[in-house]
Amino acid sequence: MCRICGFTFEKKDEIEKIKRMSDSLRRGGPDDEGLFVDKNLCLCSRRLSIIDLSMKAHQPMLSEDKNYVITYNGEIYNFKEIREELKKQNFEFFSESDTEVILKSYILWGEESFKKFNGMFAFAIFDRKKSLLYLVRDTMGIKPLYYSIRNGRIIFSSEIRGFKSYDDKWEEDERWRIYFLIFGFIPSPFTTLKDVFLLKEGHFLRYDLKTKEIEIRKYYDYNFSCKIKREEEAKDGVKEYLSNAVRRHLISDAPIGVFLSGGIDSTLIAILSSKFKGKIKTLSITFKEREYDETLYQKIVSKSIGSEHHSYEVKKDDFYKNLEDIMDAMDQPTFDGVNTYFISKYAKEIGLKSVLSGLGGDEIFGGYPSFKRIEYLMFSRELLNTLIFEKIDDDRLKRFTYFNIKNPIAYYLMLRSVFTLKEISIILDADIREINNFLKDLYWEKGIKDLGRKNFVSYLEMFYMKNQLLKDSDFMSMWNSVEIRVPFLDKELLDYAFSIDERIRFKKEKYLLKKGFDKLLPAEIIERKKQGFSFPMKEWLKEIEFPINQSVLNRKAVSVFIKKQREGKLHWTKNWSLFIVSLKKF
Known part of the structure; x- marks a missing residue:
């Protein structure tokens, strides 16, 4: 696991920028730093050693003939199988790393190699013989890779902070605040910086260093085929594929553990990890606020598998003490992520470098309330006059105004938006028509409207x-x-899950997981009410104070939102989002 960056250049005095970019990414790769400089190309790696801890796995890595170079962030879980394929083709290896497997796969199979990898990854390969630079991202977009084309030159980085280090005067994208106040994040491919984009998952970018031509192509795609129509077959298949996924995700030469929230997804990951690896480390977060605390279920699971369990209570004071560091960690604006910050912080404190998470289980196997609400929403859209909701003071009902938008994003915004378009126009003193136009810039896959209703919700989630x-x-x-590793997003598991008829996959909440693993899951976990991995932000943010940045926000409008939140009349995500927009520089 690493951080990577690089760029093409024309003058030698530009090379020093690579060191600035590298320094900005050091928190993600503290174990090693590597630089590669060619006639007009710089590549950099900051390494967090997980597979093959020796210097033989140093990056950027060059092939023996020096014609191919790679800088790579991620994990390839099937690298040992691919390595054996390559050995049969007379390839020899000087390291035990998956990095070398990627490089030699490209040498043998070229662009076709990318679809062979099952893992989370973002990498750059320089093909000296063809003067081509490839940027490649995994099939589900687990690892990020940002790029920009400036005057024919390419710059790329694992984080947006890399671009700011390349040029501290890099212009911001004027759309970012609008997007953030709508979604609570910046939707792909956009970022907070002008002309800096996130490479789409399952795609590669090919840049010709001679002609400066660029091409972006899809190399892999998932599809909802619904060909598996027998429930017993689906149940057994999910059990087999998830078990194999967890086994693969445990490959590591560094200490590895499991995040345990106490829900079905993390419990399954913990149980299967224990089955394959023996005694494991599990870690959990607890709260004094009972509404959010899941200690009871965490103890049930950790006791049942005999794990070395570590539990950390996070208090309001901890949140405020770490607030500055949380904001520094936030590479792009988000109203979420505080939970991941703390659990990762504690994982590091107990010596873990890699941790398995249950992320993805809700989206793939129907864990969110949205899977039940979609029928109601589709029916409501046909009947309701959305204009009446502009005048209603109920925070949730105002979301119905998004049904005025005539594309699939309307359903997502009805389910998960932060502010309405009218509210944003007041907060930012922006023209509502301009805000509407920004939404039109978002890309949606062809054929989305043809999906069954539950698969449509799965796509939105x-x-x-x-x-x-x-x-x-x-x-x-x-x-x-x-x-953080995410077994629920294993490539083979996803291919299988998406081939299951939606009437089976979404029959009930987490139906196939509960049925497939009913003999492994404790009854208390199967029967418990779903609870997301969330913090008591509603209570903690009532006292937060911040200077309102009047250069970007309407002071009067923001003051009203702050007052409402303190009175308990507003969801906490609104004030937290306004806090981020007002104080954080991206």
Whole structure:
């Protein structure tokens, strides 16, 4: 696991910028630093050693003939199988790393190699023979990779902070505050910086260093085929594929553990990890606030598997003591991520470098309330006059105004938006028509409207997962020099899950997980009411005070929102979002 960055250049005095970029990414790669400089290309790696801890796995890594160079962030869970394939083709290896496997896969199979990898990854390969630079991102977008084309030159980085180090006067994208106040994050491919984009998952970018031509192509895609229509087959298949996924995700030469919230997803990961690895370390967060605390369930699971369990109580004082560091860790604006910050911080304190998480289980197997609400929403859209909701003071009902938008994003915003368009226009003193136009810039896959209703919700929730949960998990964990692995997003498991008829996959909440693992899961976990991994932010933020940045925010409007939140009439995400917009510089 690493942080990577690089750029092309014309003058030698530009090379010193790579060192500035590297320094800005050091929290995500404290174990080693590597630089590669060619005639007009710089590549950099900051390493967090997980697989092959020796210097043989140093990056950027060059092939023996020096014609190919790679800088890589991530984990390839099937690298040993691919390594054996390569050996049969007479390839020899000088390290035990997955980095070398990626490099030699490219040498043999070229662009076709990318679809072979099952893992989380973002890497750059320089093909000296063809003068080509490739940027490649994993199939679900677990690891980020940002890029920009400036005057024919390419700059890339694992984090947006890398671009600010390249040029501290880099212009911001004027849309970012609007996007953030709508979604609570910046939707892909956009960022807070002008002309800096997130490479789409399952895609690669090919840059020709001679002609400066750029091409972005899809190399892999998932599809909802719904070909598995027998419930027993689906149940057994999910059990087999998830078990194999967890086994793969435990490959590590560094200390590894499991985040245990006490819900079904993290419990399954912990139980299976214990089955394959023996005694494991589990860690949990607890609260004094009973509404949010899951200690009872965490103890049930840790006791049942005999794990070395570590529990940390997070108090309001801890939040405020670490607030400055939380804001520094926030590479891109998000109203979430505080939970991941603390759990990653504690993972580092007990010596873990890699931790398995249950992230993805809700999106893939129907854990959110949205899977039940979609029928109601689709029915409501046909009947309601949305204009009446502008005048209603209920925070949740105002979301119905998003049904005026005539594309699939309307359903997502109805389920998960932060502010309405009218509220944003007042907060930012912006034209509501301009805000509407920004929404039109968002990309939606063709064929989304043709999905069944439950698969449609799954697609929307994966939009949330990719743009919020995965981004937050990456920059909050890597800030603490910890890698988060997500077995529910294993490539083989996803291919299988998406082939199950939606009437089976979403029959009930987490139906296939509960049925497939009914003999492993404690009854208390199966029967408990769903509870998200959330913090008592509602209570903690009532006392937060911040100077309102009047250069970007309407002071009068923001003051009204602050007052309402303190009176308990407003969801905490609104004030937290305004706090971030007002104080954080991206």
